[in-house]
Amino acid sequence: MKVLKNYKDSLLLLLGMLVGGIAGKIIGPGIAVVEPIASTFLNLLFCVVVPLVFVSIVCSIANLKSGKEAGTLLSWTAVFFVATVVIAAIVFTVYFGVIDAAKGAALPADAIAEEMKEVKIDLVGQLTVSDFKDLWSVQKLLAVVVFALITGFSLRGLGEKGEPLLKIVNCLNALIAKFINSIMKFAPAGLGCYFAVFMGTSGGNTAGPLMKIGIATWIGTLVYMAVAHSIYAFIADGMKGVATYWKCMIAPFLTALGTCSGAASVPANVEAARKAEMDEDVASIVMPLGCNLHKEGTAIMAAMTVSFECAMLGQNFFSPQILGTCILMAVVYPFVAGAIPGGGPFLLFSVFGWPMETFAAVMALHTITDAPTTAINVVGDLSSGMLIQKMVAKAKRKERP
Numbered sequence: 001m002k003v004l005k006n007y008k009d010s011l012l013l014l015l016g017m018l019v020g021g022i023a024g025k026i027i028g029p030g031i032a033v034v035e036p037i038a039s040t041f042l043n044l045l046f047c048v049v050v051p052l053v054f055v056s057i058v059c060s061i062a063n064l065k066s067g068k069e070a071g072t073l074l075s076w077t078a079v080f081f082v083a084t085v086v087i088a089a090i091v092f093t094v095y096f097g098v099i100d101a102a103k104g105a106a107l108p109a110d111a112i113a114e115e116m117k118e119v120k121i122d123l124v125g126q127l128t129v130s131d132f133k134d135l136w137s138v139q140k141l142l143a144v145v146v147f148a149l150i151t152g153f154s155l156r157g158l159g160e161k162g163e164p165l166l167k168i169v170n171c172l173n174a175l176i177a178k179f180i181n182s183i184m185k186f187a188p189a190g191l192g193c194y195f196a197v198f199m200g201t202s203g204g205n206t207a208g209p210l211m212k213i214g215i216a217t218w219i220g221t222l223v224y225m226a227v228a229h230s231i232y233a234f235i236a237d238g239m240k241g242v243a244t245y246w247k248c249m250i251a252p253f254l255t256a257l258g259t260c261s262g263a264a265s266v267p268a269n270v271e272a273a274r275k276a277e278m279d280e281d282v283a284s285i286v287m288p289l290g291c292n293l294h295k296e297g298t299a300i301m302a303a304m305t306v307s308f309e310c311a312m313l314g315q316n317f318f319s320p321q322i323l324g325t326c327i328l329m330a331v332v333y334p335f336v337a338g339a340i341p342g343g344g345p346f347l348l349f350s351v352f353g354w355p356m357e358t359f360a361a362v363m364a365l366h367t368i369t370d371a372p373t374t375a376i377n378v379v380g381d382l383s384s385g386m387l388i389q390k391m392v393a394k395a396k397r398k399e400r401p
Contacts, residue, residue, distance in 0.1 A: 041190025
């Protein structure tokens with residue numbers, strides 16, 4: 001019963017989409033009468049995405065500790081967090097491209113706008129804007145991320161002078177979180193209606209491929225977690241490190257798998273880090289920071305989503321433009337993917353210019369694969385923490401007279 005309680009939101013979301021999908025398949029185009037409900041829900045989400053991304057990133061950066069030791073710790077944390085995410089992004093981009101699990105998900109030709117068949121990605125235009133008012137658009141989320149990073153570091157550099165503003169930003173962050181929690185109570189109905197319209201008008205071919213790529217993600221994620229993280233643990237401390245990792249990862253892994261929540265797994269991860277004999281600074285800083293910024297699972301989701309969308313839209317997944325952008329997005333993805341359900345897809349839809357008619361299918365896919373990708377996010381913090389511990393300990397030995 002406890003497991004069912006932990007999965008309640010995901011189960012309700014899946015139930016809403018299942019009912020909507022069946023209704024759309026049976027009724028057909030006539031199901032479009034429920035589109036206003038779906039549009040209202042998505043519009044409410046859209047209106048809060050930009051402030052959410054901006055405020056959450058500013059808070060994460062501005063609230064970091066300072067000082068020489070913190071600087072060393074944060075430097076190595078950034079190195080290993082980025083490196084492990086990039087590795088996961090590359091591995092799974094190739095994995096999803098090779099297995100082609102989404103094959104057969106193509107939408108009817110008349111449902112795809114002609115311009116969507118050719119990918120045109122302007123990364124410079126996505127990273128920057130020439131007019132400040134253009135920054136606050138959901139189509140420019142990548143520029144919002146860049147602006148938020150600069151703002152966060154600037155606010156952090158103000159020190160005591162910036163504390164009043166930081167309090168306001170933290171308050172805004174809490175307010176936005178409350179607003180989103182209120183909206184998401186209607187997610188089963190809103191996304192259920194959206195999925196009904198999608199299946200009733202153009203998405204009938206996607207159900208089978210959606211399940212296939214979902215299963216492929218489960219298998220690939222668990223295998224990668226076992227192999228890659230054992231290698232990281234071995235680099236950190238040889239076979240002793242591997243044994244320590246497998247001994248200590250069980251509790252946070254099961255917590256993440258059972259709750260589908262990285263935040264809920266932080267206490268278990270901190271305790272696991274202490275059992276692995278990491279320094280208190282590493283345990284108390286790296287684990288909570290990893291919950292927000294280190295997400296190999298979201299890199300996997302990025303590759304999975306791009307593969308699925310390319311199959312639906314008839315695009316070439318292995319084109320250099322898509323492959324390069326996919327890997328880049330997998331690294332940026334963690335900043336927004338964990339904030340709200342669907343936060344990450346908004347970024348991908350913004351950059352790739354995908355039609356929002358396919359959004360419901362992507363949300364269904366993310367719900368199906370939420371558990372394993374959350375689990376690898378959590379235990380990835382532990383294996384990365386072991387690598388960080390090794391480098392921090394080495395730096396401390398050098399500083400001793």
